[in-house]
Amino acid sequence: MDSFALSKIYWIALVMCPHRKIEWLHDDGFSAAQINTVCKMVVNRFNESYRQPTNDIDKQQPLKQRYESDNKSNDEWAPEDQPTQQSSETGPIENYLRTEPVAWEIIENSGGPLGYWTDQKSYMAHPELAKFAINYLSTPASSVDAERAFSCGRLMTNHLQHQMSSDTFRAKMALRLWYKTPLLPNNSNVASMFARHPTPSEINPKSSG
Numbered sequence: 001m002d003s004f005a006l007s008k009i010y011w012i013a014l015v016m017c018p019h020r021k022i023e024w025l026h027d028d029g030f031s032a033a034q035i036n037t038v039c040k041m042v043v044n045r046f047n048e049s050y051r052q053p054t055n056d057i058d059k060q061q062p063l064k065q066r067y068e069s070d071n072k073s074n075d076e077w078a079p080e081d082q083p084t085q086q087s088s089e090t091g092p093i094e095n096y097l098r099t100e101p102v103a104w105e106i107i108e109n110s111g112g113p114l115g116y117w118t119d120q121k122s123y124m125a126h127p128e129l130a131k132f133a134i135n136y137l138s139t140p141a142s143s144v145d146a147e148r149a150f151s152c153g154r155l156m157t158n159h160l161q162h163q164m165s166s167d168t169f170r171a172k173m174a175l176r177l178w179y180k181t182p183l184l185p186n187n188s189n190v191a192s193m194f195a196r197h198p199t200p201s202e203i204n205p206k207s208s209g
Contacts, residue, residue: 012136021037051093091126
């Protein structure tokens with residue numbers, strides 16, 4: 001589990017892949033204790049930031065506890081200082097983890113995991129579960145590691161480009177990862193940004209002569 005120790009986002013995104021769920025952990029040789037830890041992490045994060053409260057639970061919740069919950073940070077990406085208290089009621093995330101993975105053919109026909117959850121969101125009883133999955137599965141890479149740079153970096157440049165700065169290279173790598181995600185659904189967003197900024201020749205006409 002050391003490779004995913006830096007962030008919980010990796011674990012949540014993995015488990016929320018409907019064709020994997022926790023079966024991937026079983027198949028990859030994780031112990032029952034490790035799988036239980038991952039499941040608790042996913043359940044806690046969902047219940048803390050996405051689960052819709054019911055009237056019955058709110059009525060039974062002590063006033064002091066409700067006040068503390070209302071004043072708790074809503075930042076779902078912040079690390080958890082304390083474990084979230086679990087309700088005795090089984091929620092949508094627990095039911096999701098207990099069911100079998102979805103066949104890959106179904107996922108593929110929907111256009112991949114994001115397409116599957118987008119379709120599910122429109123008619124499922126708990127759309128907040130789909131929102132949870134979409135938010136984590138569409139999270140872009142937070143860094144450019146060496147392996148990704150060597151495997152994908154050559155696609156970002158060609159033999160006619162010289163003296164590209166490291167900042168430009170990182171920006172191109174990031175845009176490639178964001179493309180066709182909610183952050184950058186198509187290239188019209190990028191085109192509009194370039195249209196708002198003047199070109200070097202417009203800034204300094206003499207330099208282009």
